Amino acid sequence: MDRMTDARLQHCLTPGLSILVGTVDAQGTPACCRGIAVASDDNLQTLTVYVPVATSHETIRNVALTRRIAVAASNPADNCSTQLKGTTTDARLAREDEAARVRRALDAFADVLDRVGVARRLTRSVSHWPAFAITMRVEEVFEQTPGPQAGCRLR
């Protein structure tokens, strides 16, 4: 993997990104929800995405049924976006020692949104804890920044 692609992949772990989660049920009906944080300690071989318990019932049900999951990470300031697709390997209630990570991610996201005109208090009013931690095996990574390259496979 060249250095540019590696940097592009690491983009999706940058603090302050908007996290979207897509799943599908057994009948092929898709569902979406917003995530709060992502983490990976193995160079994106696996990724853990944190979704609020309050808003992710359908997502959790779907990954339990089909294990299929897509996670998009996008910077609201410049729309630079990446999408990771793969298979769920674990879905659990996030531990207390992960709460700080989730809170930091929300604060960083609020900072980015504040720079584009969305007040921090609005962003921080979003439910973020307790959260589910969904771990996926990353099988494909795609460029998703709007433009002609959107959809190109990065890995």
Next chain:
Amino acid sequence: MTVPLSDIWRCFQGVIPSIIATADRNGVPNVTYLSQVHLVDDRHVALSRQFFNKTSRNLDENPAAAAEVMDPVTFQAYRLRLRFLRSERSGPLFQTMAMRIDAIASHTGMTGIFRLIAADVFEVLAAEPVEGFLAEPPADVSAAVSLDGARTELRGLSWVSQRINRATDLDSLLSSVLQALEEYFGFSHSAVLLYDEARQRLTTIASRGFGPTGIGAEVAVGDGLIGTVARERRVLRLPSLEADLRYGRAVRRESAGGHGLLQAEIPLPGLPDAQSVLAIPLTIGAQLVGVITAEDRDPMRFSEWDETYLTVIANQIALGIDRMIARDEAAEGAVSEAESESAAPEPGPEPPPPARSDPRARVEGRASRPPRRLTFYKGDEAIFIDDEYLIRNVPAKILWKVLGESQRTGRTEFSNRELRLDASLGLPAVKDNLESRLILLRHRLEEKCPDLQIVPTGRGRFALRSDAPLELVER
């Protein structure tokens, strides 16, 4: 609990990007942001498709989709369960959605590259609030227009209508309308641009709230937000200007590698930090008269309601402008007849050009003021005052004509008629917008050179006044 889509209309203004999830025939999900979710009616929405991407391929295989939209005021999210019906590539819905994208594309120098391919129409099977999305209940903000508000706006409409009817000249008509828009409707940043058919350009003739630099600003038909409104003769309401521009710039950045000839981005006229724009064409039938625009720093400033009543006002302004122009031309005809009957000396239709053999000439003014140097650049048809740009094209040629005439003969009184008879000025034979060009010239002089004034002295007549000696240079 399914909510009527009309109750959550703010979610479809594009202020906060929406998201969509689809899945292919093998059940592999895809999730992405959407640039535009358009509310079609209470059972349908349309999504903009700018690129042939994974979402569109999935929809061809599996029509089921899910979207999440968010109210930019309360921050409450709603989930829509969707079924893809069809792609529209022409017709009113497509045109409406395409115009917004065309305007952003033009504004970011992406015309022809960033464009609407299709409006994908979906049936909305369910629309539900995302329970628990906010840690605290959303703020109670009633979006309904109160009766008091409507009454104020009706009074405003009545007032504007009266001012248009009573206006004695184009300048007072436009300034009083913009004043009324601020006083009655709270539009504190507005402008009117008039259309020059011969040059296919629009020129700012009146503005309010932008500071002095707005007058004289030009845009070509088809260029940028205002130029697109003029070309399409359709209303453009962008409640999410900054978000739309960010999206357009992202596409531009991603496209730059493959297209070396991207045009320079057009500077946004008006507020540098505008978050919302409402631009309405001024038309009479199919004929374009100009464009009226309003801008605001609040992304949700302009609603459909604002669009509706500003459209009513725009129609009245267009009729008022047309009436002024017709009256100006009719009055000139009357003056012409009177002059013929009284055998008054008529100015020559082809006066000699300003002193070319002696390019430095002076028009006398009050000796106590320092002299001002006016330079006419023939190639650019532009006049600079003390090296600062003043005006170009027809108004520049008009000013240069009267300055030259004044310098040669000492005349200070001029008529619109003699300008119309001077073919060298390049005025169109019909609908020459002479009055608006003189207003533009007058305002630019007020702004850049108060020592030199164009003063109306009666219908179809004006005088040149100078409070300082003028040095005329032609290059």
